[in-house]
Amino acid sequence: MATISVGGKDIEVDEEGYLVTLDDWSEEVANHLAQTEGLALDESHWEIINFLREYYQEYQIAPAVRVLTKAAGKKLGAEKGNSKYLYELFPYGPGKQACKIAGLPKPTGCI
Numbered sequence: 001m002a003t004i005s006v007g008g009k010d011i012e013v014d015e016e017g018y019l020v021t022l023d024d025w026s027e028e029v030a031n032h033l034a035q036t037e038g039l040a041l042d043e044s045h046w047e048i049i050n051f052l053r054e055y056y057q058e059y060q061i062a063p064a065v066r067v068l069t070k071a072a073g074k075k076l077g078a079e080k081g082n083s084k085y086l087y088e089l090f091p092y093g094p095g096k097q098a099c100k101i102a103g104l105p106k107p108t109g110c111i
Contacts, residue, residue: 006032018100025053025103033101037092041101045089051075052102062104065095 003010006029012020019025034041051072056062063071073081086094095107
């Protein structure tokens with residue numbers, strides 16, 4: 001198992017960089033993961049990251065893109081619940097990339 005070092009702590013990640021233990025997540029870890037993905041997180045990113053973490057807490061599943069856009073649209077409004085907006089924030093895939101940064105498992109159905 002691979003590890004990343006954040007704040008002097010070694011954290012286990014799988015071969016794709018997703019956290020092995022969800023409780024290892026913190027904002028500092030999220031910023032580190034985002035940096036490795038070439039992203040600088042701003043308020044818009046955090047809104048989606050926090051939305052994903054709440055969604056996971058409620059449903060115990062990381063949503064795939066289609067479910068994410070629909071659920072985000074319901075809660076955050078149509079301007080944020082669409083693929084174009086989400087791909088602008090997370091260009092390598094709002095499902096995969098955003099879930100990784102949010103400390104969640106890889107969404108089911110994502111390759």
